[in-house]
Amino acid sequence: MTQIDPPFLIGVDGGGTGCRAAVATPDGRILAEGKGGRANVSTDCATAIDSVLTATRNAIESAGLDVADMPRAVAHLGLAGYTGPEMGPRVQAGLPFAKSVVTEDTTTTIVGAVGEQDSHLIALGTGTIVGRQKAGVQTCIGGWCYQVSDQASGAWLGHGVLEQTLLVVDGITPASPLSQQMLDKFGGGAGIVQFSLKARPGDFATLAPDVVQAAAAGDSIGRALMASGADYLTRALIALDHQPGGPLCLTGGVGPHYAAYLPDTQTAHLVETKGRALDGAVALALRAARA
Secondary structure (H helix, E strand, C coil), X not given: CCCCCCCCEEEEEECCCCEEEEEXXXXXXXXXXXXXXXXXXXXXXXXXXXXXXXXXXXXXXXXXXXXXXXXXXXXXXXXXXXXXXHHXXXXXXXXXXXXXXXXXXXXXXXXXXXXXXXXXXXXXXXXXXXXXXXXXXXXXXXXXXXXXXXCCCHHHHHHHHHHHHHHHHCCCCCCCHHHHHHHHHHCCHHHHHHHHHHCXXXXXXXXXXXXXXXXXXXXXXXXXXXXXXXXXXXXXXXXXXXXXXXXXXXXXXXXXXXXXXXXXXXXXXXXXXXXXXXXXXHHHHHHHHHC
16 A cells, blocks of 8 residues: 655534534644535535535635645545445545545544543534444444434424424414514514425524523423433433443534433533544544554
């Protein structure tokens, strides 16, 4: 195998709402970061690759490095919607790097959050990651994609609040300040329908902060959605053999907000997040460069 001597490393965290890339020195020190658009390779692979390249170029330029050196770089990409190794060649074919390792975003998220530590993890952003790392081996469940999975996620909460709001319109569910907020935001039930017909997971996820904030204020619909999401997360942790008092890391834009809704036995030993999925991607790029 030809020895690769990269001028820099690239780590990518590609999510359903947006993409971030970091450029790092060959020894793994992050120099700069850049942003791009949505990067779910199942929803739209071509757009995901464009987002990755945009974020990468932005990072390289912010670091004052030469974009022309991209073909000599080593990269690790953790991408939403990556459902298995069969997707790897398709993604790699659109990338210019000397060596590209592509995985699902669960891998980079766990490495970034807990390093080499044994722990269970719940990472909730647009999508859902529930996983366990034990003796360096990662096991994850769920997160199949918003359309059939991703319970408790930002996209799931956003879709749920619109569903509940329409039940309010139909006189099935009691109204709440949150349902009125949604009706005002979209101009009534018809506006909600029009939004939903075109919305992608990232669009639904933009409503998650409204749900989280309303639930914290005691809103009935908000609290019911958070409780339902927590019920799924509880069952997922049990399926991954999380023991009472065992370490658990809550991360992502939504994840930490579930701490108040999970059983005390599952949150008795919350561990702090060591870093981001982007940090995990850079660490894995360093491993790839040294392999």
